[in-house]
Amino acid sequence: MKIRQKDCVCEIPQHAAVLGDERASNAAPRVESGPIAVLPESHDDSTRGGSEVFRSAVSDAGGVITELNENTRGLIWLSYKKSAELGEVLASNPQLTWVQLPWAGVDAYADVLAASARPGLVFTSAKGSYAQPVAEHALGMTLALMRLFPRRARAQSWDAVPKGISLYRKNVTIIGAGGIARELIRLLQPFDVRITIVRRSAGQVPGAFSTVTTDRLKKVLPESDVVIIAAALTPDTTHLIGAQELALMKPSAVLVNIARGPLVDSAALVEALNQERILGAAMDVTEPEPLPDGHPLWSARNVLITPHMADTPDMTAPLLADRISTNVAAFLSGKPFVGVVDTEAGY
Structure with a gap:
């Protein structure tokens, strides 16, 4: 403007x-x-x-x-x-x-x-x-997954099966407590969601319903409808979301990663998606990156991939x-x- x-x-x-x-x-x-x-x-x-x-x-x-x-x-x-x-x-x-x-x-x-x-x-x-543009992208990905946009966008015939989930009043878990998480808290306010922040150190984040430390991640995943990863990549956070964590999530839950690819175990994610153990996943970042042609993640069920373009x-x-x-x-x-x-x- x-x-x-x-x-x-x-x-x-x-x-x-x-x-x-x-x-x-x-x-x-x-x-x-x-x-x-x-x-x-x-x-x-x-x-x-x-x-x-x-x-x-x-x-x-x-x-x-x-x-x-x-x-x-x-x-x-x-x-x-x-x-x-x-x-x-x-x-x-x-x-x-x-x-x-x-x-x-x-x-x-x-x-x-x-x-x-x-x-x-x-x-x-x-x-x-860069918190604002990245949080904006994360919100868009979340809504797209819950409304099955990846499936709808790829359809080549009329799909009359009434599927889709509203974001209103859902439980949203955000991993990370930096600027992206703070901006997401602001953007999510109109949806009246219940936000849990998972962070490395103790201390309540303003606007969140609850704040827990990373060692309690597995405690909050079973209640989460949306899990958004906005954490830093360190040796301690590599594959923070793996097979065990994905197994704890609801079949109706979605996973969004706008942080770094290695925070998620790609092989475990592909398996969880294809076995319909979670509803879908949106990845702006991947492991490996760039994601090679023919990688199984490209063809996984209800997956949305953007090429590290949460901000430009x-x-x-x-x-x-x-x-x-x-x-x-x-x-x-x-x-x-x-x-x-x-x-x-x-x-």
């Missing part, structure tokens, strides 16, 4: 960041500020529009952009595919004190974070920045630019960063 003011056309942001508990982090120590490099020169399609929008975000917040040299203290890294290259940059530039990563999830950088962690170096991510570059670029501006201002002023990465926890 655009609005005209005098002689200029100004963009009205489509989305805004939604933060979890990490409104701003005081855990990270104040770091030495200085010039900021924006790398790599050739980056991913995920940062469509070129690096200029992100360079402008640095400048608009008062940052000085420089080529990487001995005086550089900050680094804006725009690629999730080139994690090994980031590791090389960090190893050869011990003067860096702050690195901004482009994605909410940092599992692609796990090895780099482990190898590069040191006192005086802070990593920040885009956690919370047109949606994420302005949100990442805003996070960069916020953290550049924090970097220069010594105020708390937003989205500080816990290198030990992995998110």
Whole structure:
């Protein structure tokens, strides 16, 4: 949407960041500020529009952009595919004190974070920045599954069998307590659902009917009509939903994953779908990814697959630019960063 003011056309942001508990982090120590490099020169399609929008975000917040040299203290890294290259940059530039990563999830950088962690170096991510478009996608997938859209869309003859489930007043379990979960709580309000949040640490999430820790996941699955995965991928959460968890779900329940593919055991999911042990599954992320042609998940019963498109570059670029501006201002002023990465926890 655009609005005209005098002689200029100004963009009205489509989305805004939604933060979890990490409104701003005081855990990270104040770091030495200085010039900021924006790398790599050739980056991913995920940062469509070129690096200029992100360079402008640095400048608009008062940052000085420089080529990487001995005086550089900050680094804006725009690629999730080139994690090994980031590791090389960090190893050869011990003067860096702050690195901004482009994605909410940092599992692609796990090895780099482990190898590069040191006192005086802070990593920040885009956690919370993309919550609104991703939550919107999750809601759409949920409704599509419950109304059997995958089956209806593939039908080539009139199917008069009256099937479909309403979302109203159902039990919705959301695994994760970050920005996506918080935005889903807001989006689900008109449906009068009963929301249970499953999270790693204790603490009630506002708007949820109940909040439980991950060790109680199997306790809440049998009562869940909808299970939405919005958790970070770590060694502890790999295959968080496997054969045992799927067996606990209702035959009328649906599973939605908009987080990371390896959170779900794909083989177990295919079996559960084809044996009609759950009603359906919607995956924006898969294991493996990209999902190869001919993979059994493509032809599983009542499955909906989108190719990691819960958000698009047109949606994420302005949100990442805003996070960069916020953290550049924090970097220069010594105020708390937003989205500080816990290198030990992995998110």
